[in-house]
Amino acid sequence: MTSTQIAERTFSFELFPPKTDHGAAKLRDTVSTLNARHPAFFSVTYGAGGSTQSNTFATVDWIKSQGIEVAPHLSCIGSKRSEIVDIMSRYASQAIRRIVALRGDLPSGAGAGSMGELNHANELVALVRDQFREAFHIEVAAYPEMHPQALSFERDLDNFKRKVDAGADSAITQYFYNADAYEHFSDACVRRGIDIPIVPGVMPITNFSNLVRFSDACGAEIPRWLRKRLEGYGDDVAAIRALGTEAVSKMCQRLLDMGAPGLHFYTMNQADPTLAIWDNLGLGGPL
Numbered sequence: 001m002t003s004t005q006i007a008e009r010t011f012s013f014e015l016f017p018p019k020t021d022h023g024a025a026k027l028r029d030t031v032s033t034l035n036a037r038h039p040a041f042f043s044v045t046y047g048a049g050g051s052t053q054s055n056t057f058a059t060v061d062w063i064k065s066q067g068i069e070v071a072p073h074l075s076c077i078g079s080k081r082s083e084i085v086d087i088m089s090r091y092a093s094q095a096i097r098r099i100v101a102l103r104g105d106l107p108s109g110a111g112a113g114s115m116g117e118l119n120h121a122n123e124l125v126a127l128v129r130d131q132f133r134e135a136f137h138i139e140v141a142a143y144p145e146m147h148p149q150a151l152s153f154e155r156d157l158d159n160f161k162r163k164v165d166a167g168a169d170s171a172i173t174q175y176f177y178n179a180d181a182y183e184h185f186s187d188a189c190v191r192r193g194i195d196i197p198i199v200p201g202v203m204p205i206t207n208f209s210n211l212v213r214f215s216d217a218c219g220a221e222i223p224r225w226l227r228k229r230l231e232g233y234g235d236d237v238a239a240i241r242a243l244g245t246e247a248v249s250k251m252c253q254r255l256l257d258m259g260a261p262g263l264h265f266y267t268m269n270q271a272d273p274t275l276a277i278w279d280n281l282g283l284g285g286p287l
């Protein structure tokens, strides 16, 4: 890609808050390595995988202290409005300018009923816009292969539009391994008059059993040819990574060729798998 094409798009990296000192040291190394590629921002998950709010704050504080753009994720399910406003006030006072606004996952066993004062991400977006006006760039989640709890693709799209109408500035997708799904979703959004940038979320492939577990849970389809080939490698981690890097790099190239407005990498706090894809795409070396 030319430098102009790269500059017009948003490339970002997602991290999760570490729970141990060892994990924190690894995260610092990862951020330092990836930051040399000049991403638009690093995002930090919230409450995902059982992490606590304070782990997210500590990670956000450290990244911010390094002078690096950081976008905290914030989920609203089970929260009171006042708690959300307190967290957002904290971020505003730190001059944080971007958040990823989410519903969050329902506790296992919870039904579809009300969980608290805010039940869907569009309500969180509306609250942040109402209380903080234009202080934040608000990212929301999008699901090219449909959210696993959605009643239909069309209903899911209606609900995605609610988030946009409530004031979302851009979206990051759930990861997928099928560029056609993104293309169809983007086209459907255009037909609905949704014109915010929708940045594909990219999950590097490093481990077959984890990949299958995560993908089953979040509704990401692993194409049969890829699943069968990865499975066939058994414990050969190097072969799994090599094929995974090749397949994901090719998909990313296709996404960029079809006009995707950037890429958001789910790094899982590891620099190398993301950088292997980054370098295959020619997105630029360290400066």
Ligand code: FAD
Binding pocket: 044, 045, 046, 047, 048, 049, 073, 074, 075, 100, 101, 102, 103, 104, 105, 106, 119, 120, 121, 122, 140, 141, 142, 147, 148, 149, 150, 151, 155, 156, 157, 159, 160, 162, 163, 172, 173, 174, 175, 201
């Ligand atoms: P919503 O947009 O609220 O949608 C959830 C479901 O409800 C969908 O089926 C939708 O169709 C339906 N729906 C939406 N609005 C309405 C409405 N008004 N009325 C009726 N139905 C509605 N989870 C975490 O816990 N922490 C994180 O940090 C985190 N980061 C993420 C980052 C990205 C980029 C993505 C894609 C997901 C992330 N998740 C995270 C997972 C996310 O919380 C789950 O996918 C969750 O199940 C849905 O969140 P959402 O914001 O998309 O919810």
